[in-house]
Amino acid sequence: MRKDDRNLYLSNVAVEEALGLFFQKIRQSNELVKIEYIEAIAALGRVTALPVFARLSSPNYNASAMDGIAVRAEATYGASERNPLQLKKHQDYITVDTGDPIFEPYTAVIMIEDVVEIDEETVEIIQAAAPWQHIRPIGEDIVAKEMILPAKHRIRPMDIGALLSGGITEIAVYRKPTVGIMPTGSEIIEPYETMEIGKIIESNSRIFEGLVIELGGRPKRYRPVPDDYGSLKNQILEAIAENDILIVNAGSSAGSEDYTVKLIRELGEVLVHGIATKPGKPTILGFIQGKPVLGIPGYPVSAYFVFDTFAKPLIHYYLGQPLPVRPSVKAVLSKRTVSSLKHREYIQVKLGQVEGQFIATPLNRGAGVTMSLVRADGILVIPQNSEGVEAGEAVNIELLKPLEVIERTLVSIGSHDLIMDLIANHMHDREDGYDLSSAHVGSLGGIMAIKRGEAHLAPIHLLDESTGEYNVSFVKRYLPGGKMSLIKGVKRIQGFIVQKGNPKNIKDFTDLQRADIQFVNRQRGAGTRILTDYELSKRNIEPESISGYDREMTTHMAVAAAVASGTAHVGVGVLSAAQALDLDFIPIGEEAYDFVTYSKYLNTPGVRTFIQVLQSKALQEELAVLGGYKFEDTGKVIEIL
Amino acid sequence: MRKDDRNLYLSNVAVEEALGLFFQKIRQSNELVKIEYIEAIAALGRVTALPVFARLSSPNYNASAMDGIAVRAEATYGASERNPLQLKKHQDYITVDTGDPIFEPYTAVIMIEDVVEIDEETVEIIQAAAPWQHIRPIGEDIVAKEMILPAKHRIRPMDIGALLSGGITEIAVYRKPTVGIMPTGSEIIEPYETMEIGKIIESNSRIFEGLVIELGGRPKRYRPVPDDYGSLKNQILEAIAENDILIVNAGSSAGSEDYTVKLIRELGEVLVHGIATKPGKPTILGFIQGKPVLGIPGYPVSAYFVFDTFAKPLIHYYLGQPLPVRPSVKAVLSKRTVSSLKHREYIQVKLGQVEGQFIATPLNRGAGVTMSLVRADGILVIPQNSEGVEAGEAVNIELLKPLEVIERTLVSIGSHDLIMDLIANHMHDREDGYDLSSAHVGSLGGIMAIKRGEAHLAPIHLLDESTGEYNVSFVKRYLPGGKMSLIKGVKRIQGFIVQKGNPKNIKDFTDLQRADIQFVNRQRGAGTRILTDYELSKRNIEPESISGYDREMTTHMAVAAAVASGTAHVGVGVLSAAQALDLDFIPIGEEAYDFVTYSKYLNTPGVRTFIQVLQSKALQEELAVLGGYKFEDTGKVIEIL
Structure with missing residues (x-):
């Protein structure tokens, strides 16, 4: 590749240095803030x-603070229960309502409850009024x-x-700064355009729009601009003229179609190209016609963090606001998390409060996973020059959701099933709404998470090969001590997920060895993997003999997606996943999908709500539509002794 | 008074009961939420x-996650530094950019940084590619x-x-619920109308508008409706037809012009009239044509809390949101705060973080004080059936501001001067903005607040009658132990604040005894009160001989306002207060207005910022415009040994 074409030489500027360079230049111009x-x-x-x-x-005058009568205070002195005092209308008092002005000679108000009406013209009081009582003085x-x-x-x-x-x-x-938002890239399409292979629906600009509005700016989004020098140049010039700040999205990596950095340099000045963060490295900070321009990378997670790091303080600056500080909370990290010495890393985490302590569990670090932004509760920032954080270390988590919401979240870590989405929805949909946060690490991973105190419950479906029984023996083995309970879930059918019409004619595990068959597997520790390995060993089939055995997916849906996309011909999973992607399904057998929890959690509101939803008619009806589930003792609690 | 005219019999329904009655009725109707x-x-x-x-x-297809080349993984096996492998374009690889689709036969991507270009058609690699590396699978x-x-x-x-x-x-x-907001009352005017005695600028509806928007509803505000049966009835009917929820503001107390409760009863149903809260008692909860109607009292603080208690959960209900919980913080109450057994009381507080602990100081409890809503950091809720809270007790404070803001607040309690407003503005206006929270309790009150640990600093101007010296001896006497410092403030001129042209011809303290003179005093403990008492005792003038000596105001501006409104002829105060309200001023003498703080606070960012602002040219210029101030050693720190 010709290096000059591809802008290979990104620098690796630390965030503080990049912010310093950027804001130094911004402060030099006095005309930006209006x-x-x-x-x-x-x-x-x-x-x-x-x-x-x-x-x-x-008030702008002395005003009665009560409904009642206005009097001269000195004319009421001596009144008592023994010595009631009668007052005459217009002579000794006038009637006033709250807010009425009090003029001379009146100097006090007696509230209506303390006045006895004798006749139309006469009232009686049994207590003297203090000067200025019940009068709101001017300027109160x-x-x-x-x-x-x-x-x-x-x-x-x-x-x-x-x-x-x-x-x-x-x-x-x-004045609200107007922020031009310019999506670029020949591969991106608008949401209403027809999806084709190689096309990506443009969504970053809509995230930016929302963030700009929330921060108090005024977004102006442009239609996506194709990777074409002339079009990009014209659109940048138009957008710079129309806005206070310009964000050019994508086109800031080292790709061959990336004209952004060249154009900013041509039309203005590039201050920084490449920052020492992950995600977010290929960021550009520049100026055109005295206005700040940000080149933000295209992956959604990168885009979010770069916006947060540079655009957010910029908008705050235009609004005279100090650099924002995110609220944070102390938590314990559940997983060892390595980090590069070269970068500051932003790691999205789920937070769960387990026995009063917050546990932070890192989410998928893929920069392209928009859903991680949706699911994240907080951010762990690992500084540059750190190699990472060990499991069990205390860390500071910047919050993305209010702590009250996180405190009302039931944390589930374990095996994946579509039922978890449906339960999450019903739990959230209640008036005493609870969030259900589900991480998918397989059944054994779930048991380990429970053991480490990271989760309230773990969905598991673990076949004991010696007894043919599900789940109980695993809980006894890995979580001994009799403090656990199993909440019975559903019976579900496992089977081969194959392409529509089963073109490869797959019937049994022995077919997986065929040379024309590409398999897709689940990760180690997943109940489905254990089932697969059990069935293979029963038949003395060597894993090495199966092409694709090493390709591991972490959910049923991901297996189904691999089959649907044609990169695999078969995988093992549940019926609902096959049906969701319109694939065919060859049943292998039925298994028990249950939930393990500490017995002490059974009476917490979160777990109680979970069990109620599990037993609800609404959930059972939804699962009947999906198919492949049976209800037997669903919601029943079995204490594991 | 005829009791039936005045709706005297408000009931006293507990908040939970009122909410229960209201929401029971709301839930019965399935058509409200759309x-x-x-x-x-x-x-x-x-x-x-x-x-x-x-x-x-x-992604909707298998996509390259990197800029680089797509290869068949198995065709790269064996490549190493010792054994580089050359690949031919179109035969062994194709060039791909991030996001490009990866089709068969390609099964891996090698990033551009790991590829050495040999010629236009040939590249060399020194590491094998793992299957599916740098490919984002469909559905990732x-x-x-x-x-x-x-x-x-x-x-x-x-x-x-x-x-x-x-x-x-x-x-x-x-659907966003539309909330009709109907201000009523013959005394209220629109902000652009001319102010007259007896008129009040309508502002509650604008607070409601903002709250409705913030909560996600759609406000529809109506022009103020006079207290006239026919007009009110027509407007209520129109507003009920046009909205999902109706708020009628004011007209819910027992005043003679209060038609609201009668009209709701006539047109629909009143569920609750009178709730057991303070402020907020005369609240009405009702229904007209199946839609909820709230009669909210007129005082701004009452209006805010009633909205918060009833309208806020209602809007949340229409939006499918659970009952909101305000974040809260543990604090120590600085002042004994009594409460009625009959009511739940909402008490607005200022919060200050002093040595890591939050101290809550109750604000003015007047229901008419909008500024208390502006100044409040949080709310102390004293339950019904409680007699109140003792000073030093731990309390739970519901937060009205983010904790981060409160943590960046310097707490000043003591004597009042306009300089505190100006300093607060400059501190807030800086890029590292600090809030200055000022409570006005007089100089001695400030010293006591420092002693109790409620404040970071106290503005004082206390004349030692024995030495004629200001401040130092008071600090030594009340805060012994040598841990205090005095930050020198300004010299300011005290004098008589009199009506324009000094119509009563006041020249000296002896004039205050005249029968035709109405005096207005400052509260006990205020430096100005000590000065006044000192001057009176020097002249052997008995306080009893002065009419109005017992009428105590807590700020210079309140004294000036009393003189301006004609309810007093003279008071003692500073030049700036007289000038602000266009009054005349007869100087008495010059005094030292300084700030006492613990020496250990001198190096905290808040106090450092305070001193920088105090010494700034900008502040001195503003005070020169106000007049009556001198700068001598301003900002100098004197350690009190």
């Missing part, structure tokens, strides 16, 4: 550019010229109330 | 009404038919990305 005047009633979420001082006092709330809000204050609903009460109808705020 | 279908790209902040399952897998991110989002999920930017990647362009969400 102020505008807006109506106070439309100011929700905006940020004051100047302090706001009250124009009027509130706000005194004219006092500061209502400082500069750089993000306006909340109550602030608008105070502004109006202080006689303010217009305020100076930071 | 679903609509919207575009996924416009779904930010909306709530899924149904679970969303992927339509397409992502999302597998078709998998659940992307459960029902009742509030959509975030990344969720939109996942929906689009899964081929979803439209989703079912809960």
Whole structure:
């Protein structure tokens, strides 16, 4: 490859250095941050550019604080239960409602509950009034010229109330920065376009749009621009003219179609190309016509973190806000997590609160996995020059969800089944909504997670080859001590997932040895893998004789997807996965898919809710539609002694 | 008063009971909560009404994860540094970019960095490729038919990305409930109308608007309706027809103009009138034409808490969201706070973190003080049947601001001066923005707050009558032990604040005894009060001889406001307060307004920032405009031994 064509030489600039270079340049320009005047009633979420001082006092007169009568305080002295005092209307008192002005000669208000009506013109009181009682003095709330809000204050609903009460109808705020969002790449299509092989639905720009709105900016998204020098150049020039900040998405890696860095250099200046983070390395920070331009890589997870690292503080800067700090929580890392010395790594984690302690479990680190952004509860940042974190180490996790939500999350780690999605939905759908977080590491992985205290429950389907019985013996062996319970789940049918019409005519495990058959396997420790290995050994079939035995997938759906895509002809999995992708299914047998938990968790609200959903008619009806499931003792709890 | 006219008999229903009655009725109607279908790209902040399952897998084909070359894995076996392998274009490999589809016969990708170009048609590799390396298998991110989002999920930017990647362009969400907001009252005016005595600027509806938007509803605000039976009835009927929920503001107390409860009863049903909370008692919960109606009292603080207690869960219900839980923090209460056994009390507090512990200081409990809503950091809820909380007790404070903001707040408790507003603004305006929270309890109150550990610093101006010196001797007496420092502030001029033109011709303290003079005083412990008492005792003037000596205000501005409103002729205060309200000022003398702090705080970022602002040119220029201040050793630190 010609190196100059492919921009191979990305530098490896540390985040702090890159931010420093970028913001130094931004601060040098005084014209980037702009102020505008807006109506106070439309100011929700905006940020004051100047302090706001009250124009009027509130109340603006001495006002009755009660419904009652206004009196001269000194005219009531001496009144008591023994010596009630009668007052005459218009002579000694007037009737007032809350908010009515109190004028001379009246100096106190007696509330209506303390007044006895004698006749239309006469009332009686049995207690003297203290001067100024129940009168809101002028300026009790706000005194004219006092500061209502400082500069750089993000306006909340109550602030608008105070502004109006202080006689303010217009305020100076930071203008919302407009952020141009320019997706590029000949392979990307709009969501409503027809999907073809080699095409990717453009979605990053929509994530950016949402983030810009949430941060208080104004997004302007452009239609995807193909990898063509002329089109890109024209679109960049148009977008720079129309926006305060420009984000060019993708086209920032070293690919042959990547014109972004060349164009920014041609039209302006590149400050940084390549930062020392993972994901996010091929980031570009530059300026065109005095406006900041960010080249953000195309993988969704990279895109998210690069936006978060550079675009977010930039938008905050335009809005006069300090660098944001994410709330964080102390947690224990459940898995050894290695990291490169060369990069700062951002690792998405699931958090579970197990017995008062937060356990962080790293998610799939693939930069292309949008769903990890959806599932993540927090971020573990491993600094540059660190080799990683050991299992059991205390770590600081930056939160992506409110702690209250995480505290209401039941953590399941273990075998995968579509039933977990359905249960998660029903648990969330209740009024006392609970989240169910499911990680798929196979049955044995689930048992180990329970042992390490990472999870509340583990779905397992483990065949004891000596007894033919499921699950119980594994719990006794790996989690001894009698503190465990098994929540009975469902019986499900396992079988061969094959292409529609079974073109390879697969009938039995012996077919897997055929030269024309490409198999796809599950990972070690998965119940389905144990079943597969059991069936193979029964037939004395050597794994080496099966092409694709080493290709391991972590879920039934991933196996089905491999078959559907034609990269494999057969895999072992459940009926529901085959049906979901419109594949054929050859049953092998029935197995018990149950849930192991500590007996002490059985009475926690999360596990109780889980069992209720498991036994619900709604869930059983949904599973009947999917097919391949049987209900026997579902939800029954068996204590493992 | 005729009792039936004034709806005197409010009941006293506990909050849980009121919520129970209200929601029981709401749940009985299945038609209140509605679903609509919207575009996924416009779904930010909306709530899924149904679970969303992927339509397409992502990627939808086996895709190269790298820029590089696609090869048959088995054709690379044996390649090593010692034994480099040459590959021919189109025969052994093809060039691929990230995202390109990988078709048969290719089964692996080698990244460009690991490929040496020999010529246009030949490359060399020194390592074998493992099967499927650097290939993103179909469904790596999302597998078709998998659940992307459960029902009742509030959509975030990344969720939109996942929906689009899964081929979803439209989703079912809960329709935003429209909330009619109807301000009532003949005394209220719109912000742009001319202020007159007896008029109040309508602001609650704007607070409600903001809260409804923040909660995900759609507010529809109506123009204020006068207290007139016919107008109110017509407006209620119109608003009920146009909205899902109706809020009628004010008109829910026992005032003679309060038609609200009668109209709700006439047009529908009143479930609750009067709840056992303070503030918020005269709340109405009812139904008209099957839609919920809330009668919310008029005082801003009451209005806020009633909205929070009843309207907020209602909007959440329409959006399928569980009852919200505010984050909270453990704190120590700084002041004894009594509460009625009859009511649940909501008490707004300021929070300060002093040496790692949060200290909660109750704010003014006036229901009419909008500014307390602006200033509050949290809420202390004192349950019904509790007599209150003692100083020093541990309490749970529900947070109104993020904890990170509260942690960056410097807490000042003590004497009041306009300089505190200006310093607060400058501290907030910096890039490393700090909040300055100021409570005004007088100089001695400030010293006591420091002693109790409630504050970081206390502004004081205390004259030692025996030496004529300011502040130092008080610190030595009340905070002995040599751990304190005094940060020198400003010299400021105290004097008589009198009406414009000094119509009562006040020249000296002896004038205060005149029968035609109404005085307004400061509270005990205020430096200005000590100065006043010192000057009076020097002249042997008895306090009893001064009319209004007992009327105590807690700030200079409140004293000025009393003079400006004509309820007093004279008070003692600073020039800036007189000037702010366009009053005249007769100087008495100059005093030292300094700040006492623990020496150990001097190097904390908050106090350092405070001193920097105090010494800044910008602040000095602003004070020069106000007048009445001198700078001598400002910002200098004196250790008190």
